[in-house]
Amino acid sequence: MLAALRERGFDVLTRNHAGAILAHDFPAETAELVQALLAHRIALAEIVGGGGGESGQTQRLRHSLADMGWAKHSFAVRTMVDGIEREAISHEVDHVRFGTAGTLALEIEWNNKDPFFDRDLENFQRLHALSAISVGIVVTRGASMQEAFLPRITAWMEANGLASEDDLDRLGIAERTRAQRQTVARAVARGMPFAEAFARAFVASKYGPASTHWRKLEARVARGVGNPCPLLLIGMPESLLSEADLPPAPTPRDLFGGDA
Numbered sequence: 001m002l003a004a005l006r007e008r009g010f011d012v013l014t015r016n017h018a019g020a021i022l023a024h025d026f027p028a029e030t031a032e033l034v035q036a037l038l039a040h041r042i043a044l045a046e047i048v049g050g051g052g053g054e055s056g057q058t059q060r061l062r063h064s065l066a067d068m069g070w071a072k073h074s075f076a077v078r079t080m081v082d083g084i085e086r087e088a089i090s091h092e093v094d095h096v097r098f099g100t101a102g103t104l105a106l107e108i109e110w111n112n113k114d115p116f117f118d119r120d121l122e123n124f125q126r127l128h129a130l131s132a133i134s135v136g137i138v139v140t141r142g143a144s145m146q147e148a149f150l151p152r153i154t155a156w157m158e159a160n161g162l163a164s165e166d167d168l169d170r171l172g173i174a175e176r177t178r179a180q181r182q183t184v185a186r187a188v189a190r191g192m193p194f195a196e197a198f199a200r201a202f203v204a205s206k207y208g209p210a211s212t213h214w215r216k217l218e219a220r221v222a223r224g225v226g227n228p229c230p231l232l233l234i235g236m237p238e239s240l241l242s243e244a245d246l247p248p249a250p251t252p253r254d255l256f257g258g259d260a
Helices: 004-007 016-025 027-037 043-051 056-067 117-131 143-159 165-171 178-189 193-205 214-222
Strands: 011-015 072-081 084-099 103-111 135-143 231-236
Touching: 004 011, 004 027, 011 016, 011 214, 016 027, 016 231, 027 056, 027 084, 027 143, 043 143, 056 084, 084 117, 084 214, 103 117, 117 135, 117 214, 135 214, 143 193, 143 214, 143 231, 165 178, 178 193, 214 231
Parallel strands: 103 135, 135 231
Antiparallel strands: 011 231, 072 084, 084 103
């Protein structure tokens, strides 16, 4: 099943026998995840309009997973000594799938600071040591998507006639700080087309090398962060990016079950 992701350009990496565990004990749950990822699309308009944050495209994926039973869950761990509670810790995971053979835990890191990877992997490590989860899964921006942001955003802006700050303001696109506006203005004054100048400043400030993306995740796992928890790491490819508008995300709701 994971081969279908690789064939579509996803970065896929398994560690500590995660591939065998998923294939043998969680075929149905793995198929759900693969189905949600293959169907996912990310509109460039949402990326720019959302200012780089978690916008409609991420919410669509979250809701798709939640509807398949991958819901948010808080693991409560209590240490008791002679009947007295000495310590209580909770580990919240955005998407947890309880199966008959065990439990899968998944985090989506679309665009956080890269130390969030340490938090996720170490959380999985602790939960696995307690036999609370069987496999930890992280989904993030893949290498090809990271490299494609600058040319794809530039081309999208050119195709939509976004040639000045006035155009962005009129469409309510990407709130910018004064410093960011000035960076773009200086580049334009040096002769750079506005679309390229904006895209460069936007990608550098919102999707820079210190944010969560495949290379940062891969490097941490190579250093052994998260061991010995079985891990499945997935990087979303450039092919998910779409120039077309997409349906709006469902009304935000608390994935514990209630409305936000």
